[in-house]
Amino acid sequence: MQTLSGSSRPDQTGADTTETGRTFAGVGVSPGRIIGSILLMPQAVSEPVAGERLAERTSSDEASAALRAAAKAVQVDLGHRAVGASGAGREVLEATALMANDPMLIKAAVKLITNGVSAERAIWEAAASVAEMLHNLGGYMAERATDVLDVRRRIVAELRGVPAPGIPYSDTPFILVGEDLAPADTATLDPAKVLALVTSSGGPQSHTAIIARALGLPAVVAAVGVDGLSDGTQVFVDGAAGTILVDPGADEVALAQAWEKTAAALATFDGTGRLKDGHLVPLLSNVGGAKDAVAAAAAGAQGVGLLRTEFCFLERDTEPSLAEQVEAYRGVFDAFPGKKVVVRTLDAGADKPLPFLTDASEANPALGVRGYRTDFTSPGVLERQLEAIAQAADGTEAQVWVMAPMISTAEEAEHFAGLCTVAGLTTPGVMVEVPSAALTAASILEHVDFVSLGTNDLTQYAMAADRQLGPLAALNTPWQPAVLQLIRLTVAGSRDEGHDKPVGVCGEAAADPALAVVLVGLGVSTLSMTARALSAVGAVLASVTLPEAQQLAALALTAHSATDARRLVREKLSVLDDLGP
Amino acid sequence: MSERTAVIASRVGLHARPAGIFVAAVGELPIEVTIAMAGEPADDAMDASSILSIMSLGASNGDTVVLRADGEGADEALDSLVKILETDLDAE
Numbered sequence: 234m235q236t237l238s239g240s241s242r243p244d245q246t247g248a249d250t251t252e253t254g255r256t257f258a259g260v261g262v263s264p265g266r267i268i269g270s271i272l273l274m275p276q277a278v279s280e281p282v283a284g285e286r287l288a289e290r291t292s293s294d295e296a297s298a299a300l301r302a303a304a305k306a307v308q309v310d311l312g313h314r315a316v317g318a319s320g321a322g323r324e325v326l327e328a329t330a331l332m333a334n335d336p337m338l339i340k341a342a343v344k345l346i347t348n349g350v351s352a353e354r355a356i357w358e359a360a361a362s363v364a365e366m367l368h369n370l371g372g373y374m375a376e377r378a379t380d381v382l383d384v385r386r387r388i389v390a391e392l393r394g395v396p397a398p399g400i401p402y403s404d405t406p407f408i409l410v411g412e413d414l415a416p417a418d419t420a421t422l423d424p425a426k427v428l429a430l431v432t433s434s435g436g437p438q439s440h441t442a443i444i445a446r447a448l449g450l451p452a453v454v455a456a457v458g459v460d461g462l463s464d465g466t467q468v469f470v471d472g473a474a475g476t477i478l479v480d481p482g483a484d485e486v487a488l489a490q491a492w493e494k495t496a497a498a499l500a501t502f503d504g505t506g507r508l509k510d511g512h513l514v515p516l517l518s519n520v521g522g523a524k525d526a527v528a529a530a531a532a533g534a535q536g537v538g539l540l541r542t543e544f545c546f547l548e549r550d551t552e553p554s555l556a557e558q559v560e561a562y563r564g565v566f567d568a569f570p571g572k573k574v575v576v577r578t579l580d581a582g583a584d585k586p587l588p589f590l591t592d593a594s595e596a597n598p599a600l601g602v603r604g605y606r607t608d609f610t611s612p613g614v615l616e617r618q619l620e621a622i623a624q625a626a627d628g629t630e631a632q633v634w635v636m637a638p639m640i641s642t643a644e645e646a647e648h649f650a651g652l653c654t655v656a657g658l659t660t661p662g663v664m665v666e667v668p669s670a671a672l673t674a675a676s677i678l679e680h681v682d683f684v685s686l687g688t689n690d691l692t693q694y695a696m697a698a699d700r701q702l703g704p705l706a707a708l709n710t711p712w713q714p715a716v717l718q719l720i721r722l723t724v725a726g727s728r729d730e731g732h733d734k735p736v737g738v739c740g741e742a743a744a745d746p747a748l749a750v751v752l753v754g755l756g757v758s759t760l761s762m763t764a765r766a767l768s769a770v771g772a773v774l775a776s777v778t779l780p781e782a783q784q785l786a787a788l789a790l791t792a793h794s795a796t797d798a799r800r801l802v803r804e805k806l807s808v809l810d811d812l813g814p
Numbered sequence: 815m816s817e818r819t820a821v822i823a824s825r826v827g828l829h830a831r832p833a834g835i836f837v838a839a840v841g842e843l844p845i846e847v848t849i850a851m852a853g854e855p856a857d858d859a860m861d862a863s864s865i866l867s868i869m870s871l872g873a874s875n876g877d878t879v880v881l882r883a884d885g886e887g888a889d890e891a892l893d894s895l896v897k898i899l900e901t902d903l904d905a906e
């Protein structure tokens with residue numbers, strides 16, 4: 234791996250033939266067969282040790298010179314990227330390039346170096362002061378503080394002789410390989426440049442899987458060892474089988490070409506989810522903002538089964554204003570006039586920390602103050618959000634439903650329903666993701682009008698397996714019989730309550746066509762998924778009758794293992810062969 | 815010491831693209847230039863080649879800034895910079 238200034242690190246290319254023919258096995262999370270060369274996600278840049286001094290044989294002149302060279306190199310690199318970008322992205326890169334070599338910043342760092350501080354620590358501290366100064370100016374300037382911190386990471390990486398942080402820059406498309414991908418990493422992911430996603434860790438419901446499906450990229454997770462490969466290695470990725478083959482041959486080329494043809498031929502969703510015998514199963518979409526919503530509507534989604542509202546709150550120091558929220562929600566509602574839009578109230582915490590709301594020092598974030606529970610520690614935020622949702626709903630023609638995440642008891646459900654009534658929202662519901670909610674669904678449904686199963690977290694909690702840990706990937710699949718039982722029990726709870734209130738699924742499980750059949754067979758009434766999955770799920774549902782779906786559900790419930798359950802169901806769905814595995 | 819004043823014409827004020835264009839132009843000059851909000855002491859003027867310093871000025875549309883420089887060609891250099899500041903760079 235080369236650094237920008239060409240410092241002496243051996244350049245490893247894919248010409249290392251000891252890897253030829255080697256296969257890595259992981260969990261396939263997004264189908265597709267593709268060949269490409271890989272680029273590795275760089276390690277995150279760690280803070281230089283506080284108080285770090287100049288190395289024994291390094292003079293402050295040498296360190297200052299190294300710093301200037303590093304800053305210049307970063308400026309040049311960002312300048313190149315700016316040329317390749319356009320519009321607002323280009324402007325930001327040009328301004329950031331100037332920041333990298335800013336006289337004021339460098340001067341402040343050099344001053345520290347002259348006092349004996351190491352170059353890395355000096356730039357770290359100097360940039361921290363500048364970022365704070367900008368932050369205190371508020372408004373547009375405060376937002377530039379993050380750019381200064383990004384520049385800081387790049388300069389430190391350059392000084393250390395390691396690759397710059399973030400998604401690697403490349404003129405040509407590549408396959409991205411890393412340990413795991415966080416939402417912050419993938420924010421800048423360009424599907425025109427990235428062909429597939431491969432991680433050595435993570436599970437089927439990790440963020441990597443979610444974003445791969447949303448973008449329609451082949452992806453494999455939990456492929457142990459794959460991040461030991463070198464940049465430039467040619468690989469064949471099979472996102473359904475979950476395999477990565479190094480130095481593919483003619484067979485793989487043929488498979489990749491066949492996939493390209495199939496993907497193109499997949500018919501678009503006709504806008505009405507139904508089984509072969511006409512039993513209706515509305516197919517809705519999971520969206521994270523107005524742009525997603527518009528795309529989902531264009532893809533034929535029958536509504537929004539999950540509006541993730543975090544987009545309004547992320548990357549901010551303080552709560553968004555009522556007006557900001559109203560505008561943001563309306564953008565989504567306006568894309569679905571006359572159709573259902575289910576809004577999930579703020580789901581902060583765990584892998585979605587919000588500095589002003591959640592506590593990053595919790596020992597067990599997944600079991601912590603997250604989702605609905607933030608109302609206990611920061612009362613008021615939820616009430617204001619509900620008010621904003623109600624106001625936004627007033628101005629549009631969408632049918633707005635609202636649900637709270639991380640509800641654990643009937644008492645919480647009742648309290649949430651009360652808050653909705655106060656805000657003027659008439660259709661309250663809750664997410665079933667904590668196992669206790671699945672087991673007490675009948676009581677919960679006495680207080681709310683619907684529930685929606687969040688299978689990603691439900692699986693994590695039921696199987697006591699962290700979603701992000703590769704070694705636990707096999708446990709973290711919704712095909713686990715225990716998870717299917719919890720889904721069955723939730724539906725049974727709805728029937729026991731006496732009004733057959735709807736039980737929907739909005740987790741990743743709904744996007745798996747074979748599992749979608751099982752869910753319908755278990756009595757789930759609606760499915761909500763990333764818009765890209767609509768056509769495949771629609772096609773497979775249309776190939777079975779309700780009795781057939783119920784038989785397949787029974788087969789899955791009584792299977793010996795998750796692997797067996799999946800295999801047994803898929804065997805019976807011949808339509809899957811046409812769609813590609 | 816040569817001195818010129820300029821009224822910021824860009825709609826967003828002196829940040830983003832306008833700041834970048836201005837700083838790049840200053841970088842091309844063989845002399846050092848300082849910039850300050852009108853009415854502030856010359857001693858507190860900032861380095862005009864530092865985009866971070868420019869941003870910290872917080873100059874908005876309609877604000878008046880003072881440019882100062884010394885040495886050969888200072889007058890012409892400042893004139894060219896004034897022209898940049900007084901063009902609405904957001905309009906492009």
